[in-house]
Amino acid sequence: MFNNDCTTNIINKINELKEKRNALIIAHNYQLSEVQDIADFVGDSLELSRKAADTDADVIVFCGVHFMAETAKILSPEKTVLIPDIKAGCPMADMINVAKLREFKAEYPGRTTAAYVNTSAEVKAEVDICCTSANALEIVESLDADEILFVPDQSLADYVAQRTTKKIIPFSGYCPTHHRISREQIVAQKEKHPGAVVLAHPECTRDVLELADGIFSTAGMISYVKESSAKEFIVATEQGILHRLQLDNPDKKFYSPTERTICPNMKKITLKKVLWSLEEMQYVIELDPEIIKRARNSIDRMIAIR
Numbered sequence: 436m437f438n439n440d441c442t443t444n445i446i447n448k449i450n451e452l453k454e455k456r457n458a459l460i461i462a463h464n465y466q467l468s469e470v471q472d473i474a475d476f477v478g479d480s481l482e483l484s485r486k487a488a489d490t491d492a493d494v495i496v497f498c499g500v501h502f503m504a505e506t507a508k509i510l511s512p513e514k515t516v517l518i519p520d521i522k523a524g525c526p527m528a529d530m531i532n533v534a535k536l537r538e539f540k541a542e543y544p545g546r547t548t549a550a551y552v553n554t555s556a557e558v559k560a561e562v563d564i565c566c567t568s569a570n571a572l573e574i575v576e577s578l579d580a581d582e583i584l585f586v587p588d589q590s591l592a593d594y595v596a597q598r599t600t601k602k603i604i605p606f607s608g609y610c611p612t613h614h615r616i617s618r619e620q621i622v623a624q625k626e627k628h629p630g631a632v633v634l635a636h637p638e639c640t641r642d643v644l645e646l647a648d649g650i651f652s653t654a655g656m657i658s659y660v661k662e663s664s665a666k667e668f669i670v671a672t673e674q675g676i677l678h679r680l681q682l683d684n685p686d687k688k689f690y691s692p693t694e695r696t697i698c699p700n701m702k703k704i705t706l707k708k709v710l711w712s713l714e715e716m717q718y719v720i721e722l723d724p725e726i727i728k729r730a731r732n733s734i735d736r737m738i739a740i741r
């Protein structure tokens with residue numbers, strides 16, 4: 436832990452170096468509070484991809500997990516994209532690789548394949564289109580196909596399947612953090628806070644989603660809460676989002692279903708590591724140009740729709 440002077444010192448150094456390198460710091464909604472606070476922009480996967488594509492900065496310091504930084508690189512190949520901890524991966528994204536994807540596709544030949552952005556660049560390069568939690572249903576609906584392979588998240592696939600007439604064939608991946616949230620925990624929180632609105636991320640299991648008043652991406656939750664007249668919310672997603680929700684809505688109360696809604700990988704990025712990243716210009720996200728080109732097609736098809 437740092438004392439306050441030490442933290443201020445680190446923040447000042449980060450700001451100096453940010454200017455010197457013409458860098459933009461972007462952070463996912465699940466990042467540690469202090470990392471969100473020094474970021475130029477905080478958002479969900481879709482917003483961060485867009486921000487990375489739009490910026491004039493030469494360097495993007497991506498405070499999130501590896502697939503997100505790769506997505507920024509795919510969209511801005513001419514920029515230097517840094518991730519302050521190379522080990523900040525996404526276990527769900529790691530549940531599928533190119534070999535497993537090819538096997539899955541071979542089981543269902545000729546089908547269109549949609550990939551959640553929580554996948555490696557190599558996997559994105561081998562699918563027809565990408566989607567995020569904010570646009571998955573619209574992306575699936577836009578496809579000129581009745582049967583769609585959906586990788587890697589079985590829960591997001593199920594969420595979409597419940598809302599479309601198309602046949603969704605899910606891969607078996609899942610988010611360990613969201614799957615730690617149970618129906619019983621939501622029921623217990625509702626008993627404690629009877630008037631609270633339940634918000635859930637579509638990476639949660641179906642039995643949890645059935646209890647939700649609203650199902651959103653992290654950015655969707657932030658906008659919903661701002662507009663809502665409710666005063667209390669049970670938030671079924673990674674608890675890093677509570678920082679932003681509380682900052683934006685000081686008069687409202689937020690509860691996590693369990694203390695275990697922590698994504699350890701999201702918490703690997705610290706202020707010290709952000710500073711180190713800018714000092715050493717590490718870790719640089721490097722991708723094969725051919726993979727970038729093919730993965731970009733899948734992301735561009737998504738962005739063209741939403």
Ligand code: 13P
Nearest residue numbers: 479480481567568652653
């Ligand atoms: P969002 O796109 O909703 O921010 O979600 C990303 C993610 O990794 C959720 O676990």
Ligand code: SF4
Nearest residue numbers: 525526527610612698
């Ligand atoms: Fe991956 Fe889940 Fe962490 Fe999101 S919360 S980055 S899906 S492990």
